[in-house]
Amino acid sequence: MIDQKTIEHIAKLARLKVTPEEATEYGEQLTKVLAHFQQIASLDTSNIEPLVTPSEIDFFAREDIVKQENTTEEMVKNAPDKAGNLFKVPPVV
Amino acid sequence: MDLIQASFKQVSDAVKSKKISATEVTQFFLNRAEKLNPKLNAYIAMNESALNDAKAVDEKIAKNENVGPLAGVSFGIKDLLCTKNLRTTAASKILSNFIPPYDASVVARLKSSGAIVLGKLNLDEFAMGSSNETSFFGKCYNPWNTAYVPGGSSGGSASAQAARIAMGTIGTDTGGSIRQPASFCGVVGIKPTYGRVSRYGIIAYASSLDQAGPIVSSVEDAALTLEVICGHDDKDSTTSTKKVPEFSKNLNTNVKGMKIGLVKQYQNNDLLHPDITKTYHAAIEELKKAGAEFVEVSIPLTEFAVPMYYLIAASEASSNLARYDGVKYGYRSEFKDLSSLSLDDFYAQTRGEGFGKEVKRRIMLGTYCLSSGYYDAYYNKACQVRRLLREQYLDVFKNCDALLSPVTTSPAFKVGERSADPLKMYLNDIFTTSTNLAGLPGMSVPFGFSAEGMPIGVQLTGAHFEEQKILNLAYTLESMSSAKGRTPNVF
Numbered sequence: 013m014i015d016q017k018t019i020e021h022i023a024k025l026a027r028l029k030v031t032p033e034e035a036t037e038y039g040e041q042l043t044k045v046l047a048h049f050q051q052i053a054s055l056d057t058s059n060i061e062p063l064v065t066p067s068e069i070d071f072f073a074r075e076d077i078v079k080q081e082n083t084t085e086e087m088v089k090n091a092p093d094k095a096g097n098l099f100k101v102p103p104v105v
Numbered sequence: 106m107d108l109i110q111a112s113f114k115q116v117s118d119a120v121k122s123k124k125i126s127a128t129e130v131t132q133f134f135l136n137r138a139e140k141l142n143p144k145l146n147a148y149i150a151m152n153e154s155a156l157n158d159a160k161a162v163d164e165k166i167a168k169n170e171n172v173g174p175l176a177g178v179s180f181g182i183k184d185l186l187c188t189k190n191l192r193t194t195a196a197s198k199i200l201s202n203f204i205p206p207y208d209a210s211v212v213a214r215l216k217s218s219g220a221i222v223l224g225k226l227n228l229d230e231f232a233m234g235s236s237n238e239t240s241f242f243g244k245c246y247n248p249w250n251t252a253y254v255p256g257g258s259s260g261g262s263a264s265a266q267a268a269r270i271a272m273g274t275i276g277t278d279t280g281g282s283i284r285q286p287a288s289f290c291g292v293v294g295i296k297p298t299y300g301r302v303s304r305y306g307i308i309a310y311a312s313s314l315d316q317a318g319p320i321v322s323s324v325e326d327a328a329l330t331l332e333v334i335c336g337h338d339d340k341d342s343t344t345s346t347k348k349v350p351e352f353s354k355n356l357n358t359n360v361k362g363m364k365i366g367l368v369k370q371y372q373n374n375d376l377l378h379p380d381i382t383k384t385y386h387a388a389i390e391e392l393k394k395a396g397a398e399f400v401e402v403s404i405p406l407t408e409f410a411v412p413m414y415y416l417i418a419a420s421e422a423s424s425n426l427a428r429y430d431g432v433k434y435g436y437r438s439e440f441k442d443l444s445s446l447s448l449d450d451f452y453a454q455t456r457g458e459g460f461g462k463e464v465k466r467r468i469m470l471g472t473y474c475l476s477s478g479y480y481d482a483y484y485n486k487a488c489q490v491r492r493l494l495r496e497q498y499l500d501v502f503k504n505c506d507a508l509l510s511p512v513t514t515s516p517a518f519k520v521g522e523r524s525a526d527p528l529k530m531y532l533n534d535i536f537t538t539s540t541n542l543a544g545l546p547g548m549s550v551p552f553g554f555s556a557e558g559m560p561i562g563v564q565l566t567g568a569h570f571e572e573q574k575i576l577n578l579a580y581t582l583e584s585m586s587s588a589k590g591r592t593p594n595v596f
Contacts, residue, residue: 048412062488100129
């Protein structure tokens with residue numbers, strides 16, 4: 013059972029503001045979903061390495077060469093609020 | 106020239122030999138989209154410079170310059186792929202004002218092969234959904250009957266393709282998001298092997314599962330598009346350096362002696378709609394006539410595919426979507442005064458307002474699965490089972506060339522019918538998610554219709570990097586299909 017306290021904790025970790033109604037709804041839904049998903053607990057996976065990349069890939073690292081593909085101006089142009097090339101945020105110190 | 110029926114090759118050849126201009130082709134589809142899109146809501150936005158881009162292709166041809174195999178072919182792009190200077194939203198409020206400074210590699214490859222970007226196509230927000238009902242820009246509808254969903258998450262791509270308001274489209278598939286809408290809308294969709302297509306510039310949902318691929322009207326067009334978009338990319342280290350076959354040139358219907366597996370666990374599923382079973386059995390019979398052999402195979406862990414998929418996808422999503430914070434780009438909540446605000450409250454309010462319900466639900470699920478005390482039981486456990494599932498598939502492909510199965514348990518469902526219960530919605534994905542978990546190529550090819558007149562596809566799954574085999578099987582099915590040439594009554 014995922015209670016309100018757990019939901020609040022998860023929302024805090026996820027940096028998500030959820031309304032009390034949403035918290036109740038998510039609590040009920042996640043409880044139901046996770047109860048169903050619990051079925052994988054019965055499978056024996058002792059000594060099995062977790063798999064992340066599913067196909068055989070010859071991980072290829074490119075040469076570490078700086079390329080000038082984008083300008084600073086282009087990269088910051090989508091910022092909601094900025095001062096010059098700096099992003100504006102609430103005080104952090 | 107009948108631009109609705111013509112293949113990419115026919116159009117591109119005609120454009121190159123100046124029988125028709127890229128500008129005329131583009132104008133034709135822009136006009137069609139203008140007329141039909143209001144009924145479907147398949148496009149989120151049109152590309153204002155499409156005609157200029159087409160003119161540039163025509164000018165190159167006039168100067169006898171090389172223009173590539175898709176010259177003048179107009180594509181709609183799922184709005185999950187970044188397009189330079191063209192707004193890209195992931196169908197989310199949080200990216201509703203984002204203008205990418207660069208093209209996704211898939212888009213760049215299409216453009217450099219002469220294709221024209223017509224516009225950006227609707228989807229479930231951040232590709233999280235199976236019905237295209239969670240888009241911030243409104244639901245998208247199925248052109249065969251607008252009371253039905255087009256499927257998802259690439260619902261806009263499949264809808265636009267079925268209505269021919271694009272010549273071709275690109276979708277992405279994390280757990281079935283190309284194959285399921287292609288089946289619901291009666292078009293061809295293929296998800297390549299993980300690592301075939303660059304993910305650079307594609308807004309990430311679950312990075313270890315995401316692949317882009319074509320949703321188009323024929324197997325030949327799918328094969329040609331794959332040739333253009335597949336291949337190693339320096340900007341995505343998970344792309345394979347394997348040579349990309351000439352898929353379209355190698356297409357043939359000689360499937361004699363090919364061994365096709367029928368997954369035991371998919372037979373007699375209680376949820377299977379009778380029209381799906383009928384279509385699936387008809388496909389088996391036709392392939393038998395063509396000389397293919399069938400064997401029953403067992404992949405027991407496919408029964409756990411949905412839990413495995415959602416645990417892994419939600420975990421990766423919660424991490425991938427952490428970047429949307431209202432600082433660097435995208436939506437920011439209206440704050441009167443930043444100075445009295447904490448950074449955490451700033452993030453939480455922006456994200457709480459910017460993400461839709463289903464996206465938040467998956468971020469919450471993923472955050473829970475990755476949180477201290479639950480990581481081993483959920484995320485890590487799912488990744489371990491994932492390895493075992495992949496091994497079961499590898500074993501099966503030692504004796505099989507491909508697998509044939511239904512794509513979904515039912516044909517397209519009605520708008521609003523399933524969206525209230527998340528678990529019920531998640532269980533729709535029972536036949537498609539294991540393909541992504543194992544990294545295999547999979548495709549949907551139209552093969553029948555339901556009693557209500559909605560299209561039904563069948564699914565082919567291949568071994569890693571064996572797209573050609575499933576393309577040839579699909580090509581064979583397509584040549585025998587009664588669904589071929591049937592178009593929705595939107596015209």
